[in-house]
Each structure stands twice: as C-alpha cells, then as structure tokens.
Amino acid sequence: MKTPETDLENNKAQMRKGTLEFCILLIIGRGEVYATDILNQLKEADLIVVEGTLYPLLSRLKTTGLLSYKWNESDSGPPRKYYSLTDKGKETLKNLTDNWENLNKSINQLIKSYEKNN
C-alpha cells in the first residue's frame, strides 16, 4: 500500500535523477573536488545524492572520458580522488546546458498552456 506522498516523492526523485549527471558535471566544472565535496555541494543545492549512487556514476563518467582525476593527500585520513573535467567533458557540459535550456522552454510552455486551461 502506498502512502499519498509516495507518487509525488517518486516523481520528484525522477526529475532529480534526470539532471544528476548534468549537475555533477557542473559542480566539477567549478573546481577540483573529491566525492565528499560533491555530495556536500549537491546537498547545498537541495539535490540529495548518496555514495552508492555517486561512485559508480563518477566511474562511468571517467570511463566515457568526461572526467579525469588525480590522487591528493589529505590532512587527515586516506588520500582522495580529485576530479576535473576533460576537454570532452567541457564540451558535453556545454551541450547539456543548451539541452537543459531547451527542455526548460518546452516545459515552461506546457505549464503556461496548462494554467491557461484551468
């Protein structure tokens, strides 16, 4: 049995998921970061993500050549993988930003015409 909130939460999650890789590329593009940085910055932007999601995703982006990383020592604790965008990553990010703006336009138009009919 689902609670009334479940549909909504599920849908909200789906929206967030769709933009996940995009957001992560944006964050890495702002400056070198390691996994925990990314999690914190996403949380600040109200985009909750967990480790089990992030690590495989970073691996995928590395494998497809959008990211590179280097190991850095930490003041306290084990070394960290600091990620940055490759040229290909930057180009993809540019394209995704365009795509985001197009999607925005489409949906905002749908919203407008929905409101007109209600």
Place this chain on the structure above:
Amino acid sequence: MKTPETDLENNKAQMRKGTLEFCILLIIGRGEVYATDILNQLKEADLIVVEGTLYPLLSRLKTTGLLSYKWNESDSGPPRKYYSLTDKGKETLKNLTDNWENLNKSINQLIKSYEKNN
C-alpha cells in the same frame, strides 16, 4: 565502443525521462486526450516518447489514482481511452510544478556559478 555523441544523447534522454510523467500530467490537464494525442503533443514540444513507454506509464498513473479514463467511440477505427486528471492528479501536478520550479532555481544557480568560474 561508444561514439562521442552517445554520452550526450544518453544524458539528454535521462533529462527528458525525469520529466516525463510531469509532462504527461500537464498535457492531460489541458483537456481530455487519448494515447495518440499525447504522443503528438509531446512531439510538438520536442519530447519524443514511444508507445511502449506511454502505455505502461498511463497504466501506472491510473493505478496510483492520478488519472481516470472513459471509453469513447472513434469516427474511424477502434474505440479510444480518453484520460483526464483526478483530483489527486491535479494536486500532484501542482506539487510537481512547484518542485520543477525549485529544481530550476537550483540548477540555474549551478550554471551561473559554473560560468563565473570559466
């Protein structure tokens, strides 16, 4: 081996997917429609979806109580299921619209701060 475009297309698809249910609720909210109407209106908004995606999705939304339908005769061909939003569907749609706007704000801020650093 992936072509350079594949990452991008995949990411774009993910973004679109995340908003799929939301868009379909918006379209149905504009007036009673049957499956083919929905496909056409999505296409007009540059949001391509196919039958094999849409039918299960409509069933899910029906099962969770966001949609209802009634059979209508067609001038030519088999009868059609015309969908409309239930009260619960309207409420969910309102919440999703708010959520969309929040997501928008978050991401646009990320984009801005990315551009500032590049």
Place this chain on the structure above:
DNA sequence: ATAAGTACCTTGCAATGCAAGGTACTATGT
C-alpha cells in the same frame, strides 16, 4: 475476403539509483 490503418497492451532487455555491506588508511586515546 483481404489488406491497411488505428488503437490497445505485453514481454524481455538494459540502464541506473540506492541500500547495504566491505576494504583500507589515518588519527586519537589508553
């Protein structure tokens, strides 16, 4: 009667977010 068109739906696969669990290194307290 046969073919073409329209509309509904299902099956099986692949991608992927996520909870849970696991390894290893460092720092701290005793």
Place this chain on the structure above:
DNA sequence: ACATAGTACCTTGCATTGCAAGGTACTTAT
C-alpha cells in the same frame, strides 16, 4: 603498541522504468 573511531574508496544485489519488438482486435477501403 593496540584498539577504536573517522574518513574515503568501492561493490553487490534489488527495484524501477524506458524502450524495441511483438501481439490482439476493431474499422474501413479495395
């Protein structure tokens, strides 16, 4: 020196879900 806690990396297995492909049934035209 040893145990404990903290940090950081990663993997496994499950559930969801988009989508290609295939299937049924009704209507209309030839």
